[in-house]
Amino acid sequence: MKLIIGLGNPGPDYKNTRHNVGFRLLDELMIHGLFDLSEFKTEKKFNAEVSEGTFGAEKIILAKPTTFMNDSGAAVLALKTFYKIKSSEIIVIQDDLDLPIGKIRISTESSSAGHKGIDSIIQKLKSKTFIRIRVGIANELKEIIPADKFVLQKFSEEDEEILEGIIPDTIEAIKMFCENEPLEKIQSKLN
Numbered sequence: 001m002k003l004i005i006g007l008g009n010p011g012p013d014y015k016n017t018r019h020n021v022g023f024r025l026l027d028e029l030m031i032h033g034l035f036d037l038s039e040f041k042t043e044k045k046f047n048a049e050v051s052e053g054t055f056g057a058e059k060i061i062l063a064k065p066t067t068f069m070n071d072s073g074a075a076v077l078a079l080k081t082f083y084k085i086k087s088s089e090i091i092v093i094q095d096d097l098d099l100p101i102g103k104i105r106i107s108t109e110s111s112s113a114g115h116k117g118i119d120s121i122i123q124k125l126k127s128k129t130f131i132r133i134r135v136g137i138a139n140e141l142k143e144i145i146p147a148d149k150f151v152l153q154k155f156s157e158e159d160e161e162i163l164e165g166i167i168p169d170t171i172e173a174i175k176m177f178c179e180n181e182p183l184e185k186i187q188s189k190l191n
Helices: 018-032 069-083 116-125 157-178 183-190
Strands: 002-006 041-043 048-055 058-065 090-100 104-108 131-138
Touching (some): 002 018, 069 116, 131 157, 157 183
Parallel strands (some): 090 131
Antiparallel strands (some): 041 048
8 A cells, every 4th residue: 555645735715726735746746647546635634635546556645735745744654543554655846945846866764954844744644654746846936035935936838847847757656656666766867
């Protein structure tokens, strides 16, 4: 069983903002049709929108926390506990302000680097062993606009084009994860 979490903030005001790239990539995964997945449904017991499905013989759960970013760990812990999933079977898709737009990095066992959603997950799980797909969101405006405001901006048209270009690689990384490929192999393909 695999649990794939996309990080973001709930509500229409945050749709398509830089901070919501995790939600967006889960939506792209649904559209792509790689997995046989149900539509997202709000599950109050998890504080998340959840989609369940399969990939081959593997059960797949996609989740978008309905808490705000800083409380994402509550949803991840509720899902992990209910489904009895090991931390190493969890993948979290997050925005990364330290990476240029269009760059993807895959990591595990690393610090949050100041990302409040990841901080929350680490605190709630009491573990860093989950896998992270870090999606770069930085452009030249990062140096002029305060970080808390920058992450809540929508992508420019140019950034949208770059973001579209990374969708296939992100989907491929998730597919490899669900096929139980070694992390090093996934990293060497995408990092």
